Amino acid sequence: TGVMAALNGDDSVVATYREHGHALLRGMSARSVMAEMYGKLTGCSRGRGGSMHLFDKDLNFYGGNAIVGGGLPTAVGLALADKMQKRDRVTVCFFGEGAMAEGEFHESMNLAELWQLPVLFVCENNLYAMGTALRRSESETNLPMKAASYEMPAWSVDGMDVLAVADSAQRAVDAVRGGGGPHFLEARTYRFRAHSMFDPERYRDKAEVEQWRERDPIDLLLAKLEVPDDELAALEEEIRVEVEDAVDFAENSPDEDVADLMTFVYSPSSTVAGRLS
Template sequence: MSPRAGTHKRKSVPGSDVMARAGHRGELLHAMLRIRRFEERCVELYSAAKIRGFVHLYIGEEAVAVGVNEALTTEDAVVSTYREHGHALARGIPAADIMAEMYGKSTGCSGGRGGSMHLFDAERRFYGGNAIVAGGLPLAAGLALADLMRGQTRPTCCFFGDGAYAEGEFHETANLAALWGLPLLFVCENNLYAMGTALDRHEAQTDLALRAASYGMAAWAVDGMDVEAVARAAGRAAESIRGGGGPHFLEMRTYRFRAHSMYDPDRYRDRAEIERWKARDPITRLTDRMREDGEPVEELLHCVEDRVTEEVDAAVAAAEEAPEEPVENLLAHVTSRPVEVR
């Protein structure tokens, strides 16, 4: 089997022994804190007008991206949404490449042409970043169908929100995936709000896993604020898909701590509700569990914070220094090259 997605060789650095002793939980903590601190820096940079356009933050939902990617290999495909910074980082796309893209620089993972909502890395089989609600679902079905036609059952993982669940693309894709037995992993990040619309205001049946099961696929709900629970559920689903079990649906019950986007005044949620969910912060839950099990959390946290800070600082510095795309390339990739017809 191919290496797990997001893994890469790391040179020996101070604190490596601490990370080694922490084992798998240390890796999960590092991955979630890496996303959290990256997103927090994006808030600062956006406020300073370094990053422009729409920015949708993943703060609060880190357990989903990290836990799901635990179940994927580098050969599996991932299709994401416009809230995809966390997915991209967990997939293994370097923070420097993502930050440069946020800045619109030519060294970005999409050449500076995609920005926050259109991160892309074909080498890592990360196929967006899609600004259209539910727009990635048919694409994921196509990738899964291509694999099936080649006799492969490696999972294609498609992330989408509860708002996308109300779109026709989801239901068409779910029906075809079940009908054709596609190796497709549906990961619904149910954060209870489709932009500013509460789930019970746009869905008559709010048990999304139950409704997905009506298409004839395995489906269940998961505590999306528990990274270990997410990893177990995603691992179970991915293993079944690889064995020819067809599509699976995971409803990740999670919550975003920030507004829908940096432009959103966030007036549709009660402050007390946000605080209740913050009490279930996935990072805190993992560290609390580690403390209960007698693991050296404080030393680990210092080590991880140092590593993450160094990486994010380096990513910002590289983005600041990266070149803009030359004006003469303005029309590149806009239209296809003419095909000679003989």
């Protein structure tokens, strides 16, 4: 939330497989998102992407990505295109700390710094890559140090404090947009729930989870903003209505015709596509 608030409409966003909040904040409608999660034709990816592949080119939202670290090279490519075409844009790339053990992370960081590309790397560090603790997967757990090794400006922020993230992100985005080259921002946060419905969560104890819950970012933000109860209730009702409308829209949307099964799999001019048509 804090990072998205720092962006302009022309900026590009590349997210992870937990991209739903990013997509909605970018301006994607709840209907489009919900229909995609239902696998319906009216979804943002025509029902072909599902929950982990939300995408909207008109919003410069270049998707979630089911591949850990898979969005990093895409973000660097977008930033390279902007630099070559002299466009005043910033590309923001979100990823988790687990992606920092992937080769494409280091390739992307190196190239972005080498060519001074306008990209902000945002690591959402929730301490666990699925069930693997950070200390068991990284020899250096001070993540900004990894970016600093590429001579890239890097720092950490309390990811549970929305306003602190917004301030820190604005500083980073302004620096990138001003010609300061790529930057790295680590948001230290926590995942309250299991990684998935198949996760027994045996890698952490309940006391740790409850300790982090005391710093729930929504509760902290509401406390700082001192939102009156009636305004909060009205907002929650507005959200409830929007979600119910999105669910109803998705459930009543059509599936894609089976005759279009091979559409978008191959390019229209492909000889393979011709043989399959």
